[in-house]
Amino acid sequence: MSAAKTAAKTPAKTETLPPRERILAVASDLFYRQGIRAVGVEAIADAAGTNKMTLYRHFESKDELIAEYIRRLASCSETIWSELAERHPNDAKKQLVGWLKLMGDHINNPKERGCAIANAAVELPEKHHPARCEIEKHKQGERARLVKLCKEAGASKPDMLADELFLLIEGARVCAQSMGQEGPAARLGRMGEAIIASHMG
Amino acid sequence: MSAAKTAAKTPAKTETLPPRERILAVASDLFYRQGIRAVGVEAIADAAGTNKMTLYRHFESKDELIAEYIRRLASCSETIWSELAERHPNDAKKQLVGWLKLMGDHINNPKERGCAIANAAVELPEKHHPARCEIEKHKQGERARLVKLCKEAGASKPDMLADELFLLIEGARVCAQSMGQEGPAARLGRMGEAIIASHMG
């Protein structure tokens, strides 16, 4: 009897992840696809196969959950850069081009809805929201990294190149959702390389 | 008595605009500054010096009010282009540069919070929201106009230039809110002209 009980415990779903991780995963998905303010905590808990109480045992408020959501996004972007550095050691230009390509592929995905972090910034204008400092920290870091790479790549005006690339990507991601993928974003790779080339003289 | 009554009617506020216009004006401000989903209809009616009932006599739902909000934004952008064409007749390049400068000034305003229409796109992912078709219509039109101007200006690859400029602006506006005005957006004018120049060869 006890054997049968354990066997039929949960109907084949039983995500092995602990609740906190399930909640974060599901919240990331919902926040990104539907918008942060459009998703209620109950919907998150349900989708994570748990309930509001457990959610509030792991996150002291919805705002804190949002902040953690941003932190995860930022550290995921961190990982992307590390992998690029690993794949092209001591070759800043290849890292830049690789990043452009990654971004381009990402944007060409029709389910893409822009940069999750930039979207969050749109939805959270309040100056002291716990997520906002995370957002700004990340964007500053991203730009600093770009400048450093542009410098290493030997650009004549590294910070100018970095900014152009930064704006290009940011613009492409925000465009992909108001226009089709047919839009400007499609040519991102070529444009990026052209801009890089024009700074190498 | 009747004279005194009319004199002390409303405490010196009496916006002469009809309620519909007041509602739209106030809604535009609140939607942009706080986000569309963050603003309730009651707050709009209050700020417009009227009440929910009157609001719902002029707009059949909040979603329709949002759609009208987008339409106004689009037609306002229309006006900007007409004025540019009037100021620089038969000079597409000056119109482009003038537009870049306008955008740059706009972004340097610290109260700026990005492109209102792009922000709305972030907050309204639902495919059939009445405001979404307005958003997409406008962005497509904006891009077509840019391509046309770039062609008239004699660019070697007009649609490529148009897209680069489009992404640059869009990126700058979305950046201005997640980073300070110190950010990349500041150099927008110079970058734009550099990009234009590089397409004129």
Added chain:
DNA sequence: GGGGTCTGGTACCGATCGGTAACATTGCTT
């Protein structure tokens, strides 16, 4: 097997959401 921690379930809180009914008031037109 007993104890402590984590989780699930349910019911609830006050507040606010978008939206409406019914009625009093205003002001313009004729």
Added chain:
DNA sequence: AAGCAATGTTACCGATCGGTACCAGACCCC
């Protein structure tokens, strides 16, 4: 003065919001 359309006021609707109290199990480690 009468009539009519546009506004203002108030109270209300059901639904949902973020957040909590309380209790019942489940699990694990000694």
